[in-house]
Amino acid sequence: MPHHEPEKVTGSAAAGLKVPDRPIVLFIEGDGTGPDIWRAAQPVLDVAVAKAYGGQKGIAWQEILAGEKAFKRTGSYLPVETLTALREYRVALKGPLTTPIGGGFRSLNVTLRQVLDLYACIRPVRYYAGVPSPLKEPEKIDMVVFRENTEDVYAGIEWEAHSPEAQRLVNFLNTELGCRLDPAAAIGIKPMTERCSKRLIRMALKYALDQGRASVTLMHKGNIMKYTEGAFQNWGYEVALEFGDRVVSEAELAARHQGKVPPGKTMLKDRLADNLFQQVLLRPAEYQVIATPNLNGDYISDALAAQVGGLGMAPGANIGDDCAIFEATHGSAPKYAGQDKVNPCSVILSGAMLLEYLGWREAARLIHQALPQTLAQGIATYDLARLLPGAKEVSCSGFGQALIENMG
Numbered sequence: 001m002p003h004h005e006p007e008k009v010t011g012s013a014a015a016g017l018k019v020p021d022r023p024i025v026l027f028i029e030g031d032g033t034g035p036d037i038w039r040a041a042q043p044v045l046d047v048a049v050a051k052a053y054g055g056q057k058g059i060a061w062q063e064i065l066a067g068e069k070a071f072k073r074t075g076s077y078l079p080v081e082t083l084t085a086l087r088e089y090r091v092a093l094k095g096p097l098t099t100p101i102g103g104g105f106r107s108l109n110v111t112l113r114q115v116l117d118l119y120a121c122i123r124p125v126r127y128y129a130g131v132p133s134p135l136k137e138p139e140k141i142d143m144v145v146f147r148e149n150t151e152d153v154y155a156g157i158e159w160e161a162h163s164p165e166a167q168r169l170v171n172f173l174n175t176e177l178g179c180r181l182d183p184a185a186a187i188g189i190k191p192m193t194e195r196c197s198k199r200l201i202r203m204a205l206k207y208a209l210d211q212g213r214a215s216v217t218l219m220h221k222g223n224i225m226k227y228t229e230g231a232f233q234n235w236g237y238e239v240a241l242e243f244g245d246r247v248v249s250e251a252e253l254a255a256r257h258q259g260k261v262p263p264g265k266t267m268l269k270d271r272l273a274d275n276l277f278q279q280v281l282l283r284p285a286e287y288q289v290i291a292t293p294n295l296n297g298d299y300i301s302d303a304l305a306a307q308v309g310g311l312g313m314a315p316g317a318n319i320g321d322d323c324a325i326f327e328a329t330h331g332s333a334p335k336y337a338g339q340d341k342v343n344p345c346s347v348i349l350s351g352a353m354l355l356e357y358l359g360w361r362e363a364a365r366l367i368h369q370a371l372p373q374t375l376a377q378g379i380a381t382y383d384l385a386r387l388l389p390g391a392k393e394v395s396c397s398g399f400g401q402a403l404i405e406n407m408g
Contacts, residue, residue, distance in 0.1 A: 004020070004022040005022065006022050006060035006062075007020035007022065007023060007024065008023070008024055008088070008090070009023045009024070009025075009089065009090050009091050009358070010090075012322055013319060013320070013321055013322075013324065014321050017358065017359065019358045021056060021057045021058075022057065022058050022059070022060050023059060023091070024060045024062050024089050025059050025061055025089070025091050025092065025354070026061075026062050026063070026064050026085055026091065026092035026093070027042075027061050027062070027064070027092060027093045027095075028063070028064055028066045028067070028082075028092065028093075028094040028095060028097075029069060029095050030067065030094060030095020030096045030097055031067045031068045031095070031096060031097050031098040031332040031334070032096060032098060032331070032332025032333050032334035032336070032337045033095075033096070033332060033333045033334070033337050033339075033396075034095030034096055034097075034328075035095075035338075036336075036337070036338065036341070036342060036344075036396050036397075037095055037096075037342065037344045037347045037396060038095055038347065039340075039396075039397060040340075040344040040348070040396045040397045040399065040400035041093075041347040041348045042061065043400060043401075043404060044344075044348050044351070044367065044400050044403050045351040045352075045354075045355070045363075046058065046059065047404045047407060048352075048355070048363040048364070048367050049355070049360060049363045051363075051407055052360065052362040052363035052366055053360075053362070057360070062089070064081070064082045064085045064086070065079055065081075065082055066078050066079075066082050066094070066097060066108060066112075067097040067098060067108060068098060070082065078108055078111060078112070083115060083116070086116060086323055086325070087116070087322070090322065090324065091323075091324055091326075091357070092323075092324070092325045092326070093326045093327070093350065093351055093354055094327040094328070095328050095332075096327075096328045096330055096331055096332040096333070097332065098331075098334065109327070110156070112318065112325060113150060114149075114155075116320060116323045116325075117150065117320045117322075117323075118149055118150075118319060118320040118324070118325060119148065119150050119196060119319075119320055120147070120204075120318070120319045120320070121145075121146075121147040121148075121149045121297060121301075121316065121317070121318050122144065122145070122146055122147075122207075122316065122317045122319060122353075123144070123145040123147065123297075123301040123315070123316045123317075123329065124143075124144045124145075124315060125141060125142075125143050125144070125145065125301065125304040125305055125307075126141065126142045126143075126308065127139045127140075127142070127309075128308070128313065128368075128371050128375065129372040129376065130372055130388075131308060131309035131313060131375060132309060132384060132388060133308055133309060134306070134307065135307050138307055138308050140284045140285045141280070141284045141304065141307055141308055142288065143280070143284070143287055143288055143290060143304060144207065144213070144289050144290070145289075145290045145292070145297055145300060145301045146200055146201075146203060146204035146291045146292070146297075147200075147292055147293075147294060148293050148294050148297065149318060150196055150294075151191050151192050151193060151196050151197075152190055152191070152192060152228075152293045152294030152295050153188055153190050153295055154294045154295065154298075155189070155190075155191050157189040157191065158186070158188035159186065159187045159188075160186055161185060161186035165187075166186060166187045167183060169187050170182075170183055170185055170187065171183070190225070190228055192231065192232060192293060194231070194235050197235045197236070197293070198236075198238070198239050200291060201216075201218070201232075201235065201239045201291045202239050202242070204216050204289055204290075205239065205240065205243060205268070207289065208289045209247075209264075209265075209266050213266060213288040213289050214261045214266065215266060215267040215268070215269060215286070215288050215289065216247075216266055216267070216288075216289040216290075216291055217268075217269050217270065217271055217276065217287055217289070217290050218232065218233050218236040218269070218270035218271070218291055218292070219270075219271055219273050219290050219291070219292035220233045220270060220272065220273060220293065220296065221272060221274070221296070222272070228293075229273075229293060232292075232293055233270050236268065236270065236291065237249070237268065245265070246265055247267075248261070248262075248265055248266075248267050248268070249269070250268070250269040253267050273292070273299075273300075276290070276300065277299075277300065277303060280300070280304060280307075284307075301314070302314075305329070309384070311329050311346060312330060312342070312343035312345055312346055312383055312384075313343070313345050313349070314329045314346055314349075315329065315349035315350040315352065316346075316350060316353075317350065317353050324357055326350040326351065326353050326354040326357070327347075327350055328346040328350060329350075340395045340396045340397050340398075341381070341382060341395060342381065342382075342383070342396050343381040343382075343383050343396070343399070344381075344396050344399060344400055348400070349367070349371075352367040352368060355367075366408075367403065367407075369406075370404075370406040370407050371403065373406045374399070374402045375388075377402070377406075378391045379391070379392050379394055379398075379399065379402045380392070380394070380399070381394060381395070381396060381399050
């Protein structure tokens with residue numbers, strides 16, 4: 001490519017990004033299989049950009065440390081320098097990070113979201129032809145989940161059963177607020193605010209309007225948790241008023257528009273969480289964008305991913321007003337580390353999301369076109385090959401190379 005000095009991405013998601021021809025983009029390899037996946041993914045992204053723009057654009061990748069690699073080198077799982085770099089350079093691609101269960105450090109993924117105020121976890125879920133699916137018609141699934149990232153039970157406000165803190169809080173709730181809790185109970189608190197709920201729903205509605213999506217569905221359990229998830233529903237309809245007549249309610253659509261969404265408008269509706277799990281199986285074509293609190297979003301995004309081939313095919317991003325981290329949505333799978341074996345699609349497709357975020361949609365489109373073409377040739381990593389009769393099983397890096405060859 002012509003000589004361009006690496007430059008920072010500037011601006012913001014709200015005001016608009018300013019992206020140079022050679023932007024500096026940070027990357028975190030990740031733990032376990034992370035290095036294998038990164039080695040397969042980087043060439044795919046670089047070739048897509050080079051082909052889409054005739055070599056006139058390119059990414060200047062810059063590594064930062066987090067997770068086990070960071071701990072070995074610095075003694076910290078999340079060095080201060082990493083957070084400083086993320087704030088400065090604004091855009092990053094991250095592999096999977098390991099979090100021990102039941103002890104040790106709290107989730108690094110959650111910490112990054114909270115410290116950098118990456119309040120929207122965005123998970124596009126779509127079906128690529130040739131991917132094995134348990135559904136008869138998986139091609140009907142094309143949804144984007146907007147999951148609130150900073151509140152709900154993921155805020156980490158909890159105390160162990162029998163601990164002095166839990167017993168003190170149980171005593172307060174019983175004596176001061178009339179509750180009837182078992183003194184031996186563990187306690188967790190579910191905070192949800194109007195500010196954080198509204199900004200998440202606002203981003204989802206703006207996305208739907210910008211992308212021509214016909215509907216946004218508020219997923220909640222407000223019939224039971226009336227003042228948290230019920231408030232989320234109410235706040236959503238209040239946000240809709242900010243968009244004027246560009247956002248119509250489900251009732252308004254039936255009364256005024258014969259049930260059809262007019263061009264340039266988006267319908268806002270809501271569904272109880274348990275019902276929506278049924279609906280995305282039975283009537284998936286009716287749901288396009290889902291906005292939901294944190295825990296619901298964790299469940300529904302993984303459930304949807306299972307319907308289109310599993311987490312290995314699921315990209316994701318954590319986005320705030322001033323920073324965006326695109327990431328693998330699966331775990332680190334340490335037993336496969338160093339074997340060049342696992343499916344690299346989650347990071348590759350998250351990289352395609354990153355390209356779209358930068359405004360480089362032509363490059364992302366090459367990746368989205370190459371994936372079903374590669375699968376149609378019977379080329380797949382082990383997780384998909386074992387489900388595809390007659391498939392040719394290839395390595396992690398081999399699958400990346402096949403994608404490159406199918407970019408034309």
